[in-house]
Amino acid sequence: MRGQAQAGHLPVSQPPAAHLPVLYTQVLQGLKVAENGTYLDGTFGRGGHARGVLQQLGPGGRLLVMDKDPEAIAVAERDFAPDPRVAIFRGSFADLLHWDATAAGLDGVLFDLGVSSPQLDVAERGFSFGKDGPLDMRMDPDSGESAAQWVNRAEEREIADVLFNYGEERQSRRIARAIVARREKQPFTRTAELADVIAAVMPRGKDKIHPATRSFQAIRIHINRELADLEAGLDAAMARLKPGGRLAVISFHSLEDRIVKQFMNRHAKAPPSNRRLPELAAFVPTLDLVGGAIKADEDELAVNPRSRSAVLRVAQKREQG
Numbered sequence: 001m002r003g004q005a006q007a008g009h010l011p012v013s014q015p016p017a018a019h020l021p022v023l024y025t026q027v028l029q030g031l032k033v034a035e036n037g038t039y040l041d042g043t044f045g046r047g048g049h050a051r052g053v054l055q056q057l058g059p060g061g062r063l064l065v066m067d068k069d070p071e072a073i074a075v076a077e078r079d080f081a082p083d084p085r086v087a088i089f090r091g092s093f094a095d096l097l098h099w100d101a102t103a104a105g106l107d108g109v110l111f112d113l114g115v116s117s118p119q120l121d122v123a124e125r126g127f128s129f130g131k132d133g134p135l136d137m138r139m140d141p142d143s144g145e146s147a148a149q150w151v152n153r154a155e156e157r158e159i160a161d162v163l164f165n166y167g168e169e170r171q172s173r174r175i176a177r178a179i180v181a182r183r184e185k186q187p188f189t190r191t192a193e194l195a196d197v198i199a200a201v202m203p204r205g206k207d208k209i210h211p212a213t214r215s216f217q218a219i220r221i222h223i224n225r226e227l228a229d230l231e232a233g234l235d236a237a238m239a240r241l242k243p244g245g246r247l248a249v250i251s252f253h254s255l256e257d258r259i260v261k262q263f264m265n266r267h268a269k270a271p272p273s274n275r276r277l278p279e280l281a282a283f284v285p286t287l288d289l290v291g292g293a294i295k296a297d298e299d300e301l302a303v304n305p306r307s308r309s310a311v312l313r314v315a316q317k318r319e320q321g
Contacts, residue, residue: 021048022307023250026294027110028052030248030314036060037107040240042093042233044072047079049110054083061085064101068092068140068224092140094232097239105242111233114252115139115220129195129212135188137220147219151194152187156180166227166255167218174201175215191216217253227255234263238286243319246290252309257293264289264315290314 021027027049033039035058041050044067054063063086065076073090080086087101093111096102135148151159156176163172178201179194188194195212202211221227237247247264251257270283291314296307 020304020307021045021052021112022304022310023294023296023300023312024048024052026312027112027248027250028056030290030294030312031108031110031246033057034061034107038062038064038104039108039110040064040066040093040096040102040106040237041110041112042066042096042237043110043112044076045069045112046072046075049112050076050080053108053110054080054086057085059085062087064089064099064106066091066093066096066099068143070140070142092229092233094229094236096233097236102240105245106237106240107242107245108248109237109241109245110248110250111230111237112250113226113230113256129191129210129216132190132192135191135194137216137223139224144223147194147223148188150223151179151219152183162222163215163218165218166221167214167216168254169214169218171202221255227259230256230259231263234260238267238317241317243317246314246316247287248312248314250310250312252311257311257313260313261293264313268315286318286320287315288318290316 031039031053033053033056035056037057039053039057039062041047041053041063044050044065047065050063050065054061057063063080063083065080065086066089067073067076068091070090073088076086076088081088089099089101091099135146135151137147138144154162156179159179160172160176163169163175169175175198178197179188182188182193182197195210195216198212198215199210204211234247234249241247249260251260264287267287268285268289270285294312294314296304296310300307
């Protein structure tokens, strides 16, 4: 039952009201934090989930936190660095194998995917079409090209492919043509400019979402290599998890969730057999699924509408041999 202590575990307390990490209680229950375990939060954000893990760790426990965003790392350094149980690393969770602190193995790994609320809420980061700001969208503003640089130089076909593949945008070709036509007159520099161009050529749907929603999602995913990083991060987490360790991943759209679901199933379930082909070596599962897709309940939705699209999946690494 929510909030009750399990044997050998502290109770799962609620996060501070000022910060509402999605599926907070479900994540901590899914990780099944052991007092002296080592846990990695690969997407620190503003530390909501990390604080919950740290509250359940004893003196021998260890919390490793990562983030690509320098603002997130600044918060981690300010709030967590004084605690000797905590280590902090700026970088993508795709590179967690390169962090020496993970080499001894992990009892739990958390990835909270997508863009964080602080990133969305600050116009200068350029993630939101609802707040005019520089067209940037980089989670690490010191690395790679910005969204403005990309939309001002990419070929029309590449833009259309990104919008279709990462945003599942059916009007991708029409939008790409409009982007190219507009930049020939004046390059894009602001989020509002791009949102207005998209809205001008998009038919209004019945779902009430802004016409630029899927396109902004697609460009953000492309700029930050989010799906490629997710695939690399899942493999790396699997390599570092100790037997009995748990992997918890929160996704916010179907592309992410599909990758997570397929990864966990691939390690937990035997592939379908084909009677026409010779039988290969017997399948040996390396993960056990812990429940199915977990979503926010009505209480959480009432106070945190952004949790509506969140899906949590949890798996536990099997003992081998």
